[in-house]
Amino acid sequence: MSRLNILVVDDDPVTVILIQKKLVKEDYAVDTAEDGQQAVDKLTKRYYDVILTDLMMPGDIDGIGVLEAAKEWNIKTEVILITAFASIENAIEAMKKGAVDYLQKPINFDELLLRLEKIKNMKMLMKNATDLREAMDVTEQSSAGTIQVLELEVGKLQTLISDINELLLNDNLDAQSRIERVIEKIDT
Amino acid sequence: MLKIKPDEITLFSNYIHKLTGISIDQSKAYLLETRFGRLLQETDSTTYADLYHKARMEPGKHLEKKIIDAITTNETLFFRDTGPFDLLRHKIIPELIDSRIAKANGTRPSLKIWSAACSTGQEVYSIAIVLKELLAKGNYNIKLLGTDISDAAVTQASYGDYNKFEIERGLPKDKLIKYFSSSGSRWKVSDELRSMATFRKINLLTPFTNLGKWDIVFCRNVAIYFTLEDRQKLFSQIAQVLEPDGYLIIGSTESLTGVCPSFVPKRHLRTIFYTKR
Numbered sequence: 001m002s003r004l005n006i007l008v009v010d011d012d013p014v015t016v017i018l019i020q021k022k023l024v025k026e027d028y029a030v031d032t033a034e035d036g037q038q039a040v041d042k043l044t045k046r047y048y049d050v051i052l053t054d055l056m057m058p059g060d061i062d063g064i065g066v067l068e069a070a071k072e073w074n075i076k077t078e079v080i081l082i083t084a085f086a087s088i089e090n091a092i093e094a095m096k097k098g099a100v101d102y103l104q105k106p107i108n109f110d111e112l113l114l115r116l117e118k119i120k121n122m123k124m125l126m127k128n129a130t131d132l133r134e135a136m137d138v139t140e141q142s143s144a145g146t147i148q149v150l151e152l153e154v155g156k157l158q159t160l161i162s163d164i165n166e167l168l169l170n171d172n173l174d175a176q177s178r179i180e181r182v183i184e185k186i187d188t
Numbered sequence: 189m190l191k192i193k194p195d196e197i198t199l200f201s202n203y204i205h206k207l208t209g210i211s212i213d214q215s216k217a218y219l220l221e222t223r224f225g226r227l228l229q230e231t232d233s234t235t236y237a238d239l240y241h242k243a244r245m246e247p248g249k250h251l252e253k254k255i256i257d258a259i260t261t262n263e264t265l266f267f268r269d270t271g272p273f274d275l276l277r278h279k280i281i282p283e284l285i286d287s288r289i290a291k292a293n294g295t296r297p298s299l300k301i302w303s304a305a306c307s308t309g310q311e312v313y314s315i316a317i318v319l320k321e322l323l324a325k326g327n328y329n330i331k332l333l334g335t336d337i338s339d340a341a342v343t344q345a346s347y348g349d350y351n352k353f354e355i356e357r358g359l360p361k362d363k364l365i366k367y368f369s370s371s372g373s374r375w376k377v378s379d380e381l382r383s384m385a386t387f388r389k390i391n392l393l394t395p396f397t398n399l400g401k402w403d404i405v406f407c408r409n410v411a412i413y414f415t416l417e418d419r420q421k422l423f424s425q426i427a428q429v430l431e432p433d434g435y436l437i438i439g440s441t442e443s444l445t446g447v448c449p450s451f452v453p454k455r456h457l458r459t460i461f462y463t464k465r
């Protein structure tokens with residue numbers, strides 16, 4: 001699988017740069033945004049596997065806003081929220097709205113990398129499943145086509161056979177004309 | 189994982205066939221092992237035979253239900269194969285409605301649709317969406333029934349509640365937004381769609397009693413698990429509960445050739461359906 005695309009969102013440039021550096025070093029593709037608005041602009045233009053966003057940010061859109069926009073835009077994008085204060089309520093609220101995880105500031109990078117690794121594994125499994133399904137769909141569609149043709153063809157032949165049967169047993173005709181009618185029937 | 193022995197395969201395959209009609213041959217050891225691994229643990233069974241005997245002895249039949257849930261393949265998705273749903277929208281429903289209005293002479297015309305192995309309900313709600321978008325509310329008596337042999341599947345269908353993997357499959361975004369609401373990572377069908385359907389547990393290989401007659405029967409991707417003999421039994425039972433001008437829809441890779449002489453295949457656009465001879 002190719003590298004995970006990650007969008008890091010925080011109004012504190014120092015945090016952003018720090019996270020970016022660490023993640024790039026671990027071979028993740030990283031993009032950044034300095035507030036909620038910019039994050040939403042970006043995530044509607046391209047696909048991110050993971051969005052790592054601060055919960056509290058100035059402006060109209062906070063971390064929950066980013067989370068909602070991301071999920072609305074593409075349900076496959078996973079969102080990790082970063083909170084300055086550990087607040088159970090916030091965490092529960094975020095998880096309810098579809099966040100995969102939340103981290104507390106200051107960020108423990110080992111923990112972050114571990115969680116990203118988990119997401120990556122999960123995405124890989126999902127991709128496997130999707131590939132299998134696609135392969136199954138192709139097989140299914142092609143065999144469905146064949147079966148349809150056969151089914152209709154057999155249906156026609158069955159009708160033909162019962163028609164022929166009827167002709168052959170028709171007492172009002174002599175043998176010669178029965179055979180003539182049958183040949184006619186088969187030709188049409 | 190605990191290996192299953194050949195005589196245990198025979199034991200289970202007979203048992204499962206009797207319970208569900210699902211046909212499992214001697215080569216399916218892996219299937220039984222993966223499906224029953226958890227049940228072995230849950231029930232503290234040391235062998236598959238042990239699990240079998242526990243299930244047979246238990247008066248409440250809880251374990252038997254769990255065995256049915258575990259062995260059935262509930263694979264399904266919204267608008268599976270799309271063709272049948274276009275067929276409903278553009279041909280079957282308009283035609284049936286015309287004929288039912290003529291029959292109803294003034295009273296509310298009725299339409300009865302049965303999804304005969306509905307699994308977790310996606311097929312039923314897909315049908316409900318088509319009905320909803322096609323027919324004005326209140327003008328018709330609609331009966332939409334989903335049945336399945338698996339308690340777990342029927343329960344989920346009845347809740348109309350799906351995780352994000354299930355909801356993603358086959359459901360266009362506009363319909364998702366219109367007919368489902370999300371709470372956390374789960375999605376729930378709207379009351380409006382939910383109220384159109386009823387769900388029940390029915391084993392398709394037992395006699396259909398008190399089932400009534402149906403205008404449209406969906407029986408897709410279930411007979412594939414049965415022997416030819418059981419398929420014949422199933423489709424002749426269905427022929428008996430289908431109205432004379434009713435429609436039968438089967439799975440896209442299924443065929444009734446050599447299975448049931450009561451049905452004639454017909455084609456509309458890319459989709460095959462069956463009517464009674």
Ligand SMILES: C[S@@+](CC[C@H](N)C(=O)[O-])C[C@H]1O[C@@H](n2cnc3c(N)ncnc32)[C@H](O)[C@@H]1O
Nearest residue numbers: 208260262264305307337338391392408409410
């Ligand atoms: C693969 S699903 C098909 C779902 C849906 N009709 C579709 O095509 O997407 C097959 C379903 O058949 C059910 N099933 C298996 N044996 C059955 C039986 N004897 N009676 C009723 N349902 C049965 C299983 O529980 C499972 O949910």
